[in-house]
Amino acid sequence: MDKFQAFGKNFKDNFNPFAARTGQYLREQLGQAEDKTQLPPDYVELEKRVDALKMVHQKMLSVTSQYTNEAYDYPTNLRESFNDLGRTVSEKVTLLSSANSPAEAAAAMTAPPSAKPQPKTFSHALARASLNSSHVLAQQSTSADDPLATxxxxxxxxxxxxxxxxxxxxxxxxxxxLAGWSTTMNTNLQFAARARKAVENARLSLDATKARAKNGGAGFNLGQKRDAGQIDEGDISEEARAEIEAAEDEFVAQTEEAVGVMKNVLDTPEPLRNLAELIAAQLEYHKRAHDILAELAPMVDQLQSEQEASYRKGREGA
Structure with a gap:
């Protein structure tokens, strides 16, 4: 029986504040609440900045999450065969270089696959298409070294x-x-959201307590119900005054706590540090791509120049 009574008391203690907050929220939504405690302007400004930060994270993550999808630049209409994805281009080139006959060269292009399928990126697909094209030309070429195939x-x-x-x-x-921005989104900003929710609950509790005192609600002894305006402290019992003061203290404490949490979220250098890492990774990729193509371009230019010279020579001798 004692346990049952304790459970009932605990349920009542938890339910009554929730019911009071819910009732106050509904009255506000219906425009029936006479007074609503205003949040400090600095606090409201922090809320706006946190909302903006959350929007930024949502927008950026919606786009940059594509970096987790290997095939984000892979042509959707491309259909590559099992053999195409079997071995790397480098492996096939090595096998082709050791082939002594057309049959061995063909076998090199269809060699058993390695441990895993080759990546589905645009550059890898371009590499596979280029090697297959080179092999087709080499098979039909009458000379040992076809410049285009090379x-x-x-x-x-x-x-x-x-x-x-x-x-x-x-x-x-x-x-x-992505890991850093996801942590900010799912952890830091969630902390701020919970702190703000606690402030809202404390405000609703405070305004519900004031409304009960103003209208002579259960548990408060007033000389008479009051229709509107500020609470006349002379008509409020000590019990009511104590409850209002306790609700005000809770509201102030929750507000101060939320201010600290929101400032911490806004002031942390982690998002900017993560953005710098994003740029650094992109820079390294483009620099590496530039170096690779810069090394290749003179080789292809040389082949093209030699072919043009040979072509002109052939035309002149005709």
């Missing part, structure tokens, strides 16, 4: 390196940007 093979190797650089960029962004 250039396509070199381009295939370079494109694969660019693709690997992109995957390295994506891994860095996931670890150094």
């Amino acid at each position: 250039a396509l093979e070199k381009y295939a190797i370079a494109s694969e390196k660019v693709g690997e650089a992109r995957l390295n960029q994506d891994s860095a962004i996931q670890a150094r940007f």
Whole structure:
């Protein structure tokens, strides 16, 4: 029986404040609340800044989360075969270089797959298409070294390196940007949201307590019910005054706590540090891609110049 009575008391103690807050909230929504405690202007400003920060995180994460999807730049209409995705371009080039006959070269292009399928990125797809094209030309070429086939093979190797650089960029962004911004979104901003909810609950409790005192609600002894205006402290019992003061103290304490939490969220340098890491990862990728293509371009230019010279010579001798 004692346990049952204790449970009933605990339920009542928890339910009554909740019911009071809910009733006050509904009266406010229906426009029936006479007074509503205003939040400090500085607090309201902090709320706006936190809301803006949350919106920024949602917007940025909705886009940058694509870095977790390997195939975000892979052509949707591309259909590559199992053999296409079997081995890396570099592996196939190595096998082709050791082939002594067209049959061995063909076997190199269809060699058993390695441990896992090759990445589905645009650069990797471009590399595979270039190598396959080089192989087709080499098979039909009457000369030992077809310049276009040679250039396509070199381009295939370079494109694969660019693709690997992109995957390295994506891994860095996931670890150094997405993880940090997701933590801010799911942890820090959630802390702020809970603190703000506590402030709202404390305000509702305070206004509900004031409303009961003003209208002579149960538990308060007033000389008479009051229709409007501020509470006349002369008509409020000590019990009512004590409850109002306790509610005010709770409201102030929760507000101060929320201010501290929101300032901490807004002042932390982590989001900017994470953004710097995002930029650094992108810079490293583009620099690596530039270096790879800058090394390739003179080779292809040389092949093109030699082919043009040979073409002109052939035309002049005709």
